[in-house]
Amino acid sequence: MYSSTYLTVRVHTKEEAEAVFPSETVDLMMWLIDVYDIQTGCAPAVHEVLLAKYHTEAERVPGILPKWTRTMMIWVTLLHCSVAAASAAASAAASAAASAAASAALEWAAKHNFRINAEACEKWTVDDLLLALDALAQRWHQLSVNTELERHAVRQYLEVLFGLARKWTMHRHPRLTSMIGETSETSETSMTSMTSMTISDADWLVLAPTSVVAMMSRYYWFHQTLAQVAWFPAAAAAATPVHYFDRFVQREQRHLKIRKFRDELCKCMWERMLLYGDREIVEHRQGDPASAYTCLYKRHPVCLMQTYQQVLSYGTYEEICALRVGGVRFEDILWLKLIQYHFVNNFHLDFLEVFVCWEEKQHKHRQALATSTVPLIVQRFGGFVVLHGGRTREFPSGSVRDAFPCWVALAHEGKAHGCELDMLYQQVFSKEVAHMADDIGIVAS
Numbered sequence: 001m002y003s004s005t006y007l008t009v010r011v012h013t014k015e016e017a018e019a020v021f022p023s024e025t026v027d028l029m030m031w032l033i034d035v036y037d038i039q040t041g042c043a044p045a046v047h048e049v050l051l052a053k054y055h056t057e058a059e060r061v062p063g064i065l066p067k068w069t070r071t072m073m074i075w076v077t078l079l080h081c082s083v084a085a086a087s088a089a090a091s092a093a094a095s096a097a098a099s100a101a102a103s104a105a106l107e108w109a110a111k112h113n114f115r116i117n118a119e120a121c122e123k124w125t126v127d128d129l130l131l132a133l134d135a136l137a138q139r140w141h142q143l144s145v146n147t148e149l150e151r152h153a154v155r156q157y158l159e160v161l162f163g164l165a166r167k168w169t170m171h172r173h174p175r176l177t178s179m180i181g182e183t184s185e186t187s188e189t190s191m192t193s194m195t196s197m198t199i200s201d202a203d204w205l206v207l208a209p210t211s212v213v214a215m216m217s218r219y220y221w222f223h224q225t226l227a228q229v230a231w232f233p234a235a236a237a238a239a240t241p242v243h244y245f246d247r248f249v250q251r252e253q254r255h256l257k258i259r260k261f262r263d264e265l266c267k268c269m270w271e272r273m274l275l276y277g278d279r280e281i282v283e284h285r286q287g288d289p290a291s292a293y294t295c296l297y298k299r300h301p302v303c304l305m306q307t308y309q310q311v312l313s314y315g316t317y318e319e320i321c322a323l324r325v326g327g328v329r330f331e332d333i334l335w336l337k338l339i340q341y342h343f344v345n346n347f348h349l350d351f352l353e354v355f356v357c358w359e360e361k362q363h364k365h366r367q368a369l370a371t372s373t374v375p376l377i378v379q380r381f382g383g384f385v386v387l388h389g390g391r392t393r394e395f396p397s398g399s400v401r402d403a404f405p406c407w408v409a410l411a412h413e414g415k416a417h418g419c420e421l422d423m424l425y426q427q428v429f430s431k432e433v434a435h436m437a438d439d440i441g442i443v444a445s
Contacts, residue, residue, distance in 0.1 A: 006030045014041030021049070025070065028053065032077045043081040050074045051227070051363075054220045058280075067209040067284065075216040079166045102163075105156040114139065114157070121160060126196040126211060129164045133218045136161070137275040140222070141327020141382030145229050146394075158222055165215040172204040173197075213284045214277060221276035221360075228362050229380060232370070235391035241429065243405035248427045252338040253317050265337050266312045268352075270296055272328050273308075276360075327382030335400045336377075347419050354417065355407070357387075374417060375410040377403050386410065405429070 006027035011017045011034045022028040028049070035042045050071070057070040102121070109115045116132050117124075124132070136157075145151045197205040255261045270292040282295040290298075297305055311319050312330075321331035336352060343351040357365060359379040369376065375388040383398020386406045395402040408428050412421045 004030065010034060011038070014038060014045070017042045017045045021052075025057065028057065028070070029073070032073060036077050036080055039081050039083075041081075043078060046074065046078040046081050047223070050078055050220065051224055054224075072209070072212055072216060075212070075219070076169065079170050082162075082166055083170060101156055102160050105153070105160045108153050109157050112139075112143075121164060124164060126168050126207065129161065129168065130196060130211065130214055132161055133214065133277070134275075136222070137218060137277055138326050140225075140276060143327075143381060145226065145381055148230075151226055151229065154222075154226060158219075162215070162219055165219070169207050169212060169215065172206050175203050175205050210281065210285055214281050217277035217280035224363055225276070225359060225381070228359070231362075231366065232387060232390055232392050235388075235393050240395070240402060241405065241409060243428050244431070245401050245405055245428060249335060249338060251427075252342055255338055255341045256317060261337070261341065262313055265334065266309060267293075268337060269308070269312060269330065269333050271358075272333055273325050275299070275326075329382070329399070332384065332400045335404070339400075339404060342424075343419075346424075349417065349419065355411075374414065375407050377407055 004024065004026045006020075006022060006024075007030075009020055011020050011031065017031075017035050017038060020031065022031040031049075032046075035046060053074060054071055057074065059069055061068045061070060061073070106115065106121065114132070114136055116128060116135055119128075143150075143154060145154060196208055196211045198208045274292045274295055278299045279290065279292070279295050282290045282298050308323065308325070311323060317334075320334050323330040336356065340351045343349050355374070356377045357369060357379070359381070362369065362378065369378070369387060370390055372387070375386055377400070378385050378387045378392070380392075380398075383395075384400055384403040385395070385398075386393040386403050388410050393406055395406070405428050408421060408425055411419070412425045415421070
């Protein structure tokens with residue numbers, strides 16, 4: 001009924017699990033069964049499969065597992081193999097080292113305002129864990145991950161959080177101890193909401209599928225974006241040329257008078273404000289695809305959304321630039337939209353589609369990014385870098401104000417996509433520019 005090539009290459013050891021990468025869905029399911037049985041040492045292989053198959057296998061499983069997807073099966077297999085890795089390191093020395101690493105990770109979290117309470121993580125309820133993941137997602141774009149040491153500290157904290165996810169996902173829990181967890185030596189207690197757990201039988205609870213999705217989606221996006229930082233080495237530091245980007249933007253501010261521009265700005269801003277994992281949580285709950293606007297309304301306070309929409313729809317240029325949400329600077333998105341309209345008007349080319357790659361889309365275009373012959377503006381942890389020749393040019397501010405002039409200088413040398421950028425180069429870098437009449441009759445589509 002189903003074609004499969006996996007039957008001829010069944011895996012029996014962790015080395016074979018790392019060497020065989022399932023391509024089709026049937027092969028993937030059979031590979032997961034074998035890896036689940038092997039368990040020990042297979043966590044790295046399952047991790048790579050989850051990163052590669054996260055989007056393509058996010059379909060519901062028919063039968064007796066309502067609200068479960070094939071991706072969730074990969075996730076459970078990864079947690080199962082991680083249990084074996086934790087058990088293998090159960091010696092006294094390894095346990096002491098793991099405890100010290102967990103303590104250091106929690107201290108790092110407290111220093112960076114990620115710690116949600118002062119209790120030991122072993123006492124956290126499911127809601128505490130989900131809140132910690134929400135807090136990390138909200139501040140994710142504010143993290144500094146330029147060095148391997150910084151990325152290692154982040155991974156250590158992630159290991160603590162997803163160790164708790166392993167505990168809550170892979171076991172049933174007594175109903176009373178799951179609902180009421182001791183928070184101190186006194187009689188104070190904290191309640192776990194029934195939205196996070198589902199009733200297995202009269203005395204036991206299991207983790208709700210939506211909570212499984214919340215943990216899995218955060219695991220994927222956190223590790224995926226961390227991995228993307230190391231894809232391309234940084235180019236040698238070079239002096240930033242003097243530019244007049246603010247003068248160029250001032251001329252383009254006329255587009256704020258166009259209602260269509262405001263509507264597109266709102267739509268683009270909603271996509272950028274969406275926290276990693278929020279879309280998957282909302283879509284899993286309602287069972288249908290959801291827009292970024294819908295996800296934000298379901299996951300954020302409505303009063304804040306109304307305020308943002310009011311400013312984006314009717315606010316001045318200065319009011320829009322003053323807004324900040326987590327690591328998202330509204331001014332960067334506004335500048336990119338103004339640049340997009342400039343390119344559509346003058347070159348009939350969509351700048352955002354051709355020369356900008358958002359962080360959540362880079363996993364689809366890794367090969368194209370590495371081999372691109374034209375410079376690109378790439379989003380990275382709330383900031384922007386310029387990618388050219390397989391190397392990134394980074395800026396202390398991480399702002400479009402510095403990234404775009406660098407892009408113009410590089411693109412002007414190579415005539416990116418045949419665009420004659422002499423006039424744009426003069427506008428951005430020349431101290432004096434002759435007055436030019438505004439473009440008329442052409443608007444972005």
